[in-house]
Amino acid sequence: MPPHAYSNCNQLQSIRTGVRNMIKRWAITAMLFCVAAITATTQAAEKNLIFNGNFEASTRKTGQPDGWGLKTDKGQEWASENGNHFLRLTTAEPGKMNLVYREIYFEPEDAGKALEMQVKMRCDGVVPGERPWFDARIMMNFKDSNGKTLKGAKSPNIKGTKKDWIQKTFQMKIPEGASKLEIMPCLFNTQAGTFDIDDMHLKYIDKMIEKPKTRAQLASFPVDGGKHHPPMLKVKGNQLVDDNGKEYWLQGVSIPSLEWSRTGDYIHNSVVIAIEEWNANIIRLPVKSPFWFGTSGWEDDGGKLYREIVDKLVESCASRGAYLVLDLHEYKAIQPKHIDFWIDAAKRYKNHPAVMFGLLNEPHSIDWKTWKYGGEVKSKVKAKAGVAAENKITYNTFQSPGMQACVDAIRKTGAKNICVIGALDWAYDLSGILKGYDIEDPDGYGIMYDTHVYPWKSDWQGKFLDVAEKHPILLGENGCDEKKMPWQTNPESPYTWAPDMIGCIQKYKLHWTAWSFHTSATPRVLLDWDYTPTPFWGKFVKEALAGKQFEMKKMR
Structure with a gap:
């Protein structure tokens, strides 16, 4: 190769090297510009729009945080x-x-x-x-x-x-x-x-984190389910029968939220899904008297909207062939305000074939005489051994009219609807019913007694099964959870308790409404608002309502 050719090659190589270096510099500059732009964008996004939002800056020697003007x-x-x-x-x-x-x-x-x-x-x-x-x-x-x-x-x-x-x-x-x-x-x-x-x-x-809508939010069902209302039921011995003597076995769920919210949590959709997809033929609906009368402080309509919601749910059940227990979800003992509620509600649903009256959610801390006939209920009562205080609601001393007076007041309205009544120990202990404290009901369609059974309760035989031999029994609340309750010491596994509980219900053909068809009111049947059953309780409930049989291996 001629000498000048080497010179030309060297020059060309030098040019190429210079171009590559220039491109690298441009690339680095562009990259740094992009990083700076991204950093600036990020910093702008992270900028606190509230000046001195941490209350630390104070530059004016006023003894006050800058930008706040405190008085x-x-x-x-x-x-x-x-x-x-x-x-x-x-x-x-x-x-x-x-x-x-x-x-x-x-x-x-x-x-x-x-x-x-x-x-x-x-x-x-x-x-x-x-x-x-x-x-x-x-x-x-x-x-x-x-x-x-x-x-x-x-x-x-x-x-x-x-x-x-x-x-x-x-x-x-x-x-x-x-x-x-x-x-x-x-x-x-x-x-x-x-x-x-x-x-x-x-x-x-950049954008809001939006959770996908659940079935409870998206579902839309008509109030009218298209079926005839179910027949009015009456108590006959320890059974519920219609006018033709046909026996009915009521199995379903309790659907809470109207006791803490004046509009409820997806409650209409839950009622329909419980009946149409979970095969419930009874819904227990907790309500509160302050919402009913519009005195809770949340309403400006005297409770009109709340009562209309309950009306809608009654019809949703009835037009799907199911029954509804209107559960006054209050505690301790019957008060005069509860009788006022039942006089009003009884007039509203008088002799409605689908509606039963749940007089008081959970009586407690009283004796049998006060429970039935009334008397002074003291504000502070020392809890009996083995009886858990299941909420922290406090009361002033009051005079209770008693459960018998409440039933009598309902009957005076002309309403003959079955009354569902819980007794002592947070509506668990029914033993006094067989000791002369049963409620008299000559003018109505009878009394069904209510018991609430949870894993921390014992003596099933003495507390409700003996009574079930002579009277119809509703397990208005029952359930178990993986979550330990505050008063439990060594809780039983729900995977052994649940099948035994349902086995007991099926063996003695007890009426029941599982607690609770909700995602947060424990023990909960629902895992989420897509109506997925919880594995520890909801799965057993759904299977039982579909007809699966369980064996009670151990009496509690």
């Missing part, structure tokens, strides 16, 4: 604990609002963007005001340019005493037309208490 004479304090600053609100005047106000502004193009809010909260002795929602909360409102409130904001709340910090995280979407978001930590007309708030962080996020 110390109104119970608004910049508090400190172990070097950490936070906002503390105190009820300065009972029943009056104590509120701190902030605003976050939006542009029109922000509509549809997702936000995530994080905040730490705790409280001490927060007593709600006149309404149940008069508590400690962070009120939030989306507003348009005219000051109209738009939907989509959330307001995390807290009450009572929560000594440890609780972090709340939730997401919202900016609605169309929103020009601002109001953020208002407040004691909303509370009677007493303090409310601490810290680390408020509001940021934009």
